């Protein structure tokens with residue numbers, strides 16, 4: 152086998168290992184499925200009955216946002232699992248095997264994409280039940296889902312990097328919560344960012360989460376010409392900029408996480 | 419034939435702590451080598467370097483003819499390692515754990531499964547093999563971890579404190595497994611804190627302290643240096659300690675230790691039970707009250723006391739801190 156084949160085969164082996172772990176300890180899957188359902192229902196019925204959007208129902212407007220919230224929280228499983236594994240000797244075993252060192256992180260992040268796929272499918276079904284609809288061509292809709300998965304994959308590498316730098320599950324959880332809260336709420340997930348006051352508006356409009364949400368809304372057709380158009384550049388080219396963000400995140404965080412992994416396990 | 423494991427002047431520093439301070443090792447093919455030392459002596463650090471997990475700051479080492487730094491990738495297909503902490507996945511079953519290791523050795527699906535079955539059988543884990551490791555006892559985890567190190571039939575094996583934390587029965591069970599294993603010709607380097615374990619398993623022993631080998635030889639050679647068994651007497655009056663020390667001096671083959679707080683005298687003797695009988699006869703003539711008397715094998719503490727003049731106490735607490743953070 153050449154190096155690439157080895158890396159792929161090993162990546163698959165590790166993905167399978169992580170998938171088995173989720174099967175045996177379904178609490179994580181529960182978190183990735185149940186929480187998003189609660190989100191969709193809560194926002195659909197609580198805020199959906201209070202908030203008015205010009206030209207589009209709030210339920211339709213909000214569902215793509217909930218997708219993104221779910222994948223941002225779902226990606227944190229990568230980091231959390233890594234910190235747990237670091238505590239045990241399992242990485243030592245891996246490192247004395249003639250396996251590709253990159254397989255551990257690739258297997259972990261791929262497994263999380265599978266989990267995120269599951270939670271997006273569940274949310275989409277629940278969304279359809281409460282009145283969310285896709286108004287675009289099937290091609291655009293598929294693009295929308297792929298874009299969400301691509302972003303979730305990229306974001307897994309961010310949490311992997313943070314986890315490998317912090318190394319303890321408790322610290323990681325605290326930091327992840329503190330960072331992801333503003334990321335999710337200082338955005339257009341639940342509100343129209345163009346109606347936020349001055350500095351908050353700038354932050355929300357340049358927040359990558361807003362860009363992804365805007366891209367998903369565009370690709371699913373959950374917007375309306377009656378909504379005020381933001382003049383922020385990332386929101387005007389949301390689909391392109393989303394892809395750019397994801398690619399940029401991968402380009403920075405894949406090498407960074409790989410370096411930190413080597414450092415963390417060779418102590 | 420070149421040695422299966424060779425190390426020259428290995429040095430590893432962690433900040434101010436010198437974990438390895440110029441360690442030399444040479445293990446002939448097909449033999450069992452015991453690295454004996456207290457907590458913090460540098461055993462794990464040495465094993466981690468030899469198994470490519472850590473790079474030395476200075477010195478060099480080869481295993482199975484491969485340089486541990488330059489040839490690390492290729493070396494890994496020739497070694498099996500079981501660390502101080504059983505490296506098994508809790509949520510996976512015993513069989514799944516072993517199959518995963520087989521796949522990562524690139525044995526192929528079918529052969530990985532077959533190998534897993536063989537090993538489960540050999541390590542008496544057939545029934546447990548289909549259960550998640552979570553419910554395993556300490557001894558079972560250890561056996562599974564050892565099985566994991568053997569998946570690819572490696573010619574050189576490293577076991578870091580394989581029986582630490584096991585109850586005496588599980589320990590003896592694991593010793594049997596290891597003895598059987600090396601009868602097949604595998605070269606084994608094992609670390610331990612127990613003289614008895616090194617005695618039982620190793621052809622040659624190196625005693626390590628502060629990252630350096632301070633004595634080496636067969637178990638018998640070391641025990642000769644240390645003196646044989648120990649007679650340990652506990653008294654009620656401190657004054658009797660000195661009386662006993664003088665009375666038993668003819669039997670002692672090394673320094674007699676007296677401990678005023680524990681009210682104990684420890685006498686190294688050459689002839690075990692026969693010496694004990696002699697001692698009791700000699701004491702009958704003295705007017706001392708002995709509360710307890712017994713014979714015991716030399717311990718690591720005795721080895722250290724003799725070789726270094728200080729007791730085998732764990733160095734620093736960095737080791738403990740690290741163990742907790744895992």
Ligand SMILES: Nc1ncnc2c1ncn2[C@@H]1O[C@H](COP(=O)(O)OP(=O)(O)O)[C@@H](O)[C@H]1O
Pocket residue numbers: 418432435436437455456457458459460461462463464733734735736737738740
């Ligand atoms: N990752 C580390 N960081 C800092 N100090 C370490 C680390 N690993 C080991 N040490 C120190 O190096 C010394 C040798 O440790 P170790 O090789 O684990 O000993 P042993 O296995 O014989 O108990 C100890 O003083 C320990 O505290």
Ligand SMILES: [Mg+2]
Pocket residue numbers: 458461462463502578579
């Ligand atoms: Mg150790």
